[in-house]
Amino acid sequence: MTFVLMLGSAPMATETAHWPRAFDALVAINNAWRVRADWDFSIYPWDFPPDRVAVPGQHQALVTEADFVPAQNRYGGFVYAGATMAYTAAYWALDALKPRVLAVFGCDMHYPAGQTHFYGVGTPDPLRRDITLRSLEAKSVRLIVLAALQGCAVVNLSVGPSRLLCPRAALSDLAVVRPLAFDAGRVAAAQAREAELGYFAPSGRYWEDLSAYDVAEIDRLDALWLACLP
Incomplete structure (x- = not known):
């Protein structure tokens, strides 16, 4: 598949209602399926109402x-990737x-005062106190790099x-964007540290045993990932 659009629930999400179908698949996170009827995949967590x-x-899937x-x-796994639906949906898209x-x-995880989502005021899930979300920026770098390793540009x-x-990119740029360059040596160091720490919960429910994780080590790992981009 060439172009995938991943749509979040920021107030600006409604702007996409009139966009041309310039992508091969639309992945709608949580409530974002309401914005466009031509969504292909609607992804949501276990506690979604x-x-x-x-x-x-027809031809749509949950x-x-x-x-x-x-x-x-x-x-x-979730501890390294960041347990919020923007990152979860992105990794699912890369895999599937x-x-x-x-x-x-609409996935910027920036919440100014007032309306937080296109449907009104919602809970800013990525800002909750969680060991996997201490640096949203570091998690984004990790996503960008792992995507680039499989030949995918994240914009x-x-x-x-x-x-x-x-x-940043425009819809008209998708044919020419390329994966971002990264420091291969630093990426290797970050991945090696992940393997050494072994912070992995196969069920995805890492919160059931938080004693297994050292917050200071997660912060050091985030710093390693942040250093991977020029």
């Missing part, structure tokens, strides 16, 4: 933890769809403040 789950039509936990595990370009919109179509460190 049942009355908000999309009803898939993506649940039965699908994304194994996918996330193939990229090192294998795009050449993963373009994200941000949003404008304005963002916690994502991937390059």
